[in-house]
Amino acid sequence: MNLLSLYLDHPISKSALEYSFDLTMNKGVENGYYGRNDTLHALLAPFGVLTLIADEKRTILSALSTLGISMEDEQKLITQDYPIQIDPNHPEAFSITNQxxxxxxxxxxxxxxxxxxxxxxxxxxxxxxxxxTLFSQSRRIVASIHHFSISRRSHLMQFAKRLALTRHDMVSNLLLLDKPNILWDNEEAENLYNRLAFILELYDRHEIALSKLSQIKEDVMLVMDIINHKKSEFLEWIIIVLIAVEIVMGIMEMVK
Structure with a gap:
């Protein structure tokens, strides 16, 4: 069997998959859906990833073609494939390697x-x-820390918003902080998932990603503090100048 998992640039509805693949999509994995017919097994994850499993790879490519997705430009797509073998005489319920x-x-x-x-x-x-991409942008922000402008402050706020939304999406969508509900009542399924998570280094990669997010957050907070300090200094100088002007005008009035 062949498995192909693909990140979707554009959301695809459950009904669109049912129509395109001629199968019924059922609620299954967390907030995702799965469906199966004689030739194809499909799973639509809630974070925008479509996974297809079929005996023949051309079945998967044909299914993607009905959705208007071509694998000819595979370098621009985020995909992962994994061969699956079914062996009724296998001594264990499953075994997994990198291959x-x-x-x-x-x-x-x-x-x-x-x-x-x-x-x-x-x-x-x-x-x-x-x-x-965010890490590269964060470095450029820190490198240009000596520049100050009102518009730059606005851009920094937009960057902080993107950062917060990315963190929220990672934690809430990928479901890596909590065990999926389908594993609670089935020890064999839990062992299968845990073994795959280990092979794919899901938890280590997730921790590294969250660590990067924390580093970018610290950079943004540092720049915001410096910008706020510079803004306070600027306002203080304006107040000093206004007071000086008022004193000068008062002296001029007294001289008259």
């Missing part, structure tokens, strides 16, 4: 768990790339 996932049987639950873990990895990669 392949082996299952004793392809149950809906096991495929949903695999699809969730891979989609989280793809979603995390999306945020990692966004953080790289």
């Amino acid at each position: 392949v996932i082996i299952l004793r049987e392809d149950t809906v639950l096991s495929l949903n768990v695999i699809a969730l873990a891979i989609s989280q990895s793809v979603g995390l990669e999306h945020y990692e790339k966004r953080l790289d």
